[in-house]
Ligand SMILES: COc1cc(O)cc(C/C=C(\C)CC/C=C(\C)CC/C=C(\C)CC/C=C(\C)CC/C=C(\C)CC/C=C(\C)CC/C=C(\C)CC/C=C(\C)CC/C=C(\C)CCC=C(C)C)c1O
């Protein structure tokens with residue numbers, strides 16, 4: 001069921017279709033040129049270029065999306081508990097730091113891509129609500145002669161309690177979004193929050209629409225990172241900001257050794273014990289090792305057109321926050 005769903009999603013739609021078409025044309029050409037060694041060599045190089053990685057495994061670009069889909073479909077229900085267990089809660093601090101770095105202004109329109117179960121969106125809503133309440137209190141203190149009805153009205157309007165800020169969570173995985181929506185319902189997040197099924201490589205939004213684009217622990221899973229970065233650029237308003245929280249590279253050799261030990265010896269075991277899924281957590285640690293370094297990723301963000309690109313490494317480089325502006 002999952003395989004057939006993701007197959008149609010990943011090989012037959014939009015740009016991916018044209019990519020797979022390119023693959024088809026190449027193999028047809030290959031057979032007609034079989035007597036030409038140079039042509040055959042060039043073609044086999046081209047064919048290799050359509051290969052990518054899924055953790056330490058080499059797979060075709062068409063296959064990767066489906067495999068990533070299966071990973072998150074499988075872990076969705078245990079995703080949040082796994083994160084707390086594996087990181088001893090540290091992922092919460094990293095996500096808080098992302099929001100503090102963002103410092104959203106009243107009225108901010110945020111797009112959280114690969115938003116999964118909503119951790120970034122909920123933090124954003126908490127932040128803007130607290131900020132708006134502080135502002136309201138300051139205003140009320142300044143307007144001493146308001147009636148109690150007027151004061152109550154100011155507090156009751158839920159939409160207004162966010163000062164016009166909104167967040168759109170976009171993720172390719174139905175199961176992750178389902179868990180996110182359940183969490184939102186249980187924690188009573190309603191206003192200013194929307195969920196949409198969509199691919200980071202082909203966002204279902206118009207150009208110049210959002211003030212801020214975030215992607216947390218998501219971009220590592222995308223097949224064509226350059227394409228996702230271009231899409232981030234496209235949907236941001238001029239002056240808009242790109243923020244990415246992702247695993248990165250640890251530079252200290254001693255910490256790196258301990259980190260490797262923990263990653264490869266402990267995490268898949270926790271994955272098996274808690275989520276009954278060794279393979280997905282093996283993919284997690286392998287995909288982290290495959291992801292570009294802080295500097296390499298900064299170059300990729302600049303290549304997509306962003307300016308003033310900078311990053312901050314956290315927890316010895318286990319993760320980094322990259323930031324850039326569409327100017
Ligand atoms: C399928 O894909 C995914 C599934 C998911 O559930 C999540 C994601 C995306 C990830 C997130 C949303 C973030 C949350 C998840 C994680 C942080 C998990 C990934 C964690 C790592 C890759 C390792 C880094 C972990 C930490 C920084 C957390 C702190 C952990 C410790 C302090 C170690 C705890 C020690 C033990 C449990 C004792 C047993 C350990 C051993 C026998 C191995 C030897 C290890 C050590 C001696 C210490 C370990 C040292 C380190 C971790 C490095 C030290 C670092 C510093 C001192 C800065 C997703 O895509």
Ligand SMILES: C[S@@+](CC[C@H](N)C(=O)[O-])C[C@H]1O[C@@H](n2cnc3c(N)ncnc32)[C@H](O)[C@@H]1O
Pocket residue numbers: 068072113114115116117118119120170171172173176198199200201215216217218221222223
């Ligand atoms: C590790 S989770 C991160 C979730 C959330 N941002 C967080 O920080 O907890 C990675 C998410 O990326 C999503 N994802 C993977 N490939 C994607 C793509 N091409 N487009 C959109 N989302 C994608 C997965 O479905 C998954 O929900």
